[in-house]
Amino acid sequence: MSNATTLFDKVWDAHVVRHIEDGPDVLFIDRHFIHEVTSPVAFLGLEQRGIPVIYPQRTFATADHNTPTMNQDQPVKDPLSANQLAALSSNAAKWGISLWALGSPKNGIVHVVGPENGITQPGMTIVCGDSHTSTHGAFGSIAFGIGTSEVEMVLSSQCIMQPKPKKMRITINGKLGKGVLPKDVALYMIAQITASGATGYFVEYAGEVFENMSMEGRMTVCNMSIEMGARGGMIAPDQTTFDYINGRDKAPKGADWDTALAYWKTLKTDDTAVFDKELHFDAADIEPQITYGTNPGLGTGITNHIPKASEVKDGEASYKKSLAYMNFAEGEAILGKKIDYVFLGSCTNGRIEDFRAFASIVKGKKKADNITAWLVPGSHIVEAQIKEEGILDILNEAGFELRQPGCSACLAMNEDKIPAGKYAVSTSNRNFEGRQGPGARTLLASPYVAAAVAVTGVVTDPRDLIESV
Amino acid sequence: MAYDKFTVLTSTAVPLPIENVDTDQIIPARFLKATERKGFGDNLFRDWRYNSDDTPKQDFVLNNSIYSGKILVGGKNFGSGSSREHAAWAIYDYGFRCVISSFFADIFKGNSLNIGLLPVTVSEAFLDKIFRAIEADPNTQIEVNLPEQTVTILATGDQESFDINGYKKHNMMNGFDDIDYLQSMKQDITAFADKSLY
Ligand code: SF4
Numbered sequence: 001m002s003n004a005t006t007l008f009d010k011v012w013d014a015h016v017v018r019h020i021e022d023g024p025d026v027l028f029i030d031r032h033f034i035h036e037v038t039s040p041v042a043f044l045g046l047e048q049r050g051i052p053v054i055y056p057q058r059t060f061a062t063a064d065h066n067t068p069t070m071n072q073d074q075p076v077k078d079p080l081s082a083n084q085l086a087a088l089s090s091n092a093a094k095w096g097i098s099l100w101a102l103g104s105p106k107n108g109i110v111h112v113v114g115p116e117n118g119i120t121q122p123g124m125t126i127v128c129g130d131s132h133t134s135t136h137g138a139f140g141s142i143a144f145g146i147g148t149s150e151v152e153m154v155l156s157s158q159c160i161m162q163p164k165p166k167k168m169r170i171t172i173n174g175k176l177g178k179g180v181l182p183k184d185v186a187l188y189m190i191a192q193i194t195a196s197g198a199t200g201y202f203v204e205y206a207g208e209v210f211e212n213m214s215m216e217g218r219m220t221v222c223n224m225s226i227e228m229g230a231r232g233g234m235i236a237p238d239q240t241t242f243d244y245i246n247g248r249d250k251a252p253k254g255a256d257w258d259t260a261l262a263y264w265k266t267l268k269t270d271d272t273a274v275f276d277k278e279l280h281f282d283a284a285d286i287e288p289q290i291t292y293g294t295n296p297g298l299g300t301g302i303t304n305h306i307p308k309a310s311e312v313k314d315g316e317a318s319y320k321k322s323l324a325y326m327n328f329a330e331g332e333a334i335l336g337k338k339i340d341y342v343f344l345g346s347c348t349n350g351r352i353e354d355f356r357a358f359a360s361i362v363k364g365k366k367k368a369d370n371i372t373a374w375l376v377p378g379s380h381i382v383e384a385q386i387k388e389e390g391i392l393d394i395l396n397e398a399g400f401e402l403r404q405p406g407c408s409a410c411l412a413m414n415e416d417k418i419p420a421g422k423y424a425v426s427t428s429n430r431n432f433e434g435r436q437g438p439g440a441r442t443l444l445a446s447p448y449v450a451a452a453v454a455v456t457g458v459v460t461d462p463r464d465l466i467e468s469v
Numbered sequence: 470m471a472y473d474k475f476t477v478l479t480s481t482a483v484p485l486p487i488e489n490v491d492t493d494q495i496i497p498a499r500f501l502k503a504t505e506r507k508g509f510g511d512n513l514f515r516d517w518r519y520n521s522d523d524t525p526k527q528d529f530v531l532n533n534s535i536y537s538g539k540i541l542v543g544g545k546n547f548g549s550g551s552s553r554e555h556a557a558w559a560i561y562d563y564g565f566r567c568v569i570s571s572f573f574a575d576i577f578k579g580n581s582l583n584i585g586l587l588p589v590t591v592s593e594a595f596l597d598k599i600f601r602a603i604e605a606d607p608n609t610q611i612e613v614n615l616p617e618q619t620v621t622i623l624a625t626g627d628q629e630s631f632d633i634n635g636y637k638k639h640n641m642m643n644g645f646d647d648i649d650y651l652q653s654m655k656q657d658i659t660a661f662a663d664k665s666l667y
Contacts, residue, residue, distance in 0.1 A: 023636025040504035080502035131552040147554030147580035157651035196546040318488040432493040
């Protein structure tokens, strides 16, 4: 055996400050993102221990989880949310941490603003107290979500303690079919692997499908890694990655860029490197996906029927509980189901490409009367681009409005809650019971599917509407 | 945060034989608005435990007084979903000190170990035995022995051992946390940071 290593090994090993025998590695963290919900208790912990923030310049704060998506210029009404936002602002000011607060032109969802401002770069270790930190793996960085105790660790020592995960590679070759978006690739993989199938692993995505994907698409895929249980997912950086980063606000410039680029080009898995697990799928097998249950693994091709309990990998009792919550029956068709809400947004699908995709389908059509649609850009930069590109006009003409950036109905901590019993087709990442509001029923899907539902009012195969595009 | 030292816990247990119990069920997002780590136990399993008018749901196990104890026994893939440590806080704050399952989601497991809640992974067959023992007799005593790394159903003597890395075990048994450790290696860290490309 040679010393061949994987992309994951290269980045991980370059960050180990100390390996503890029969224990975790002490891992140095290059970039730390914080937001208002999971950071206040960590700052409180520092205060109680009387220890400072070690490297404030390596931490970036944004307000997103709790923020309203309407009238952001007015004071936040919910006193508890306002309190968390105030805590974030005062903690950031106290320690000299850069903050994109509500109202700042750079404000937006943490996993959207990091990449779009060039903070996220290949080869970095990146953490945040939000499980979808895996998004940043799209750049060939090791990025994963952490708990509040770990937020406190990173603030105080710029390190966390983690056992090195096992390595899995998922390779998908071939060409994606019409109407199939990166979100469908993600939902397809999760349905194949199940919501817990990659637990204990860090995943590398490889093959033509990912090589041909835009950075936005790669972010969508890496974002959903956590939904198959993986700690994170990553894709080797290539010209697409470098082109995306080059020129962004916090990207290296001049000679620093050349040094960084030379290093980034070495970040790939050696040909003979060995993974603990390898999976292969074929692009041709992936059709537009939709979920019907209460975990992201309970999804299928949109033209399929809801499986019988005997056909699923989850336990039968849990599966039945899941369908009962959704008020769906085994064996039913999903196409044609009446939907009440459509949510386009979140760190999974709240980027410019997602709005382009949505607009391409609703263009020249009208929003269905039974649908309430919440279209929430991932950041102010995305919002500005939507306006510049004329997408807003298309949306308005079709009867849609744009809200202001934030996590919104992805986790429904603000007012954007789907009412109990209602059905939402959502481009976000979780369909857990009550995730989008107590009693809300979520079907996860791509921006194309969301758009097709928004104009027809029922679950519709977007390929039927794509001919005209 | 300081937490209770964990050595040997002998207690009755509360059974929750549901798979994929996710962190949104353990503590729904709308209860994450605190800026202090207090009172999360009141909202543990909020939407399974209470109706929308805040009356208790009689059929949920936490509302059934025949079950009690410091051990929560959950189905496979316990704690999936969000990274919110609040889920572990809520379980701890409610009074549990140990969760037994045949499979834990990674982040939940790490979070639990960081706050003094012991996640114990047993085989599916053993988990099933525990569920059946509690079903047969809700007063069944279960012993979780951290130094020996064993779980025992005391009535039957059925026993299984569990894994935990030596470092975390030492921390749990002494009520230490990682921050204490990291503070002790500041020099190594700053030397490392000085060489960093980023
Ligand atoms: S959009 Fe959803 S998943 Fe993404 S950061 Fe916000 S809450 Fe987390």
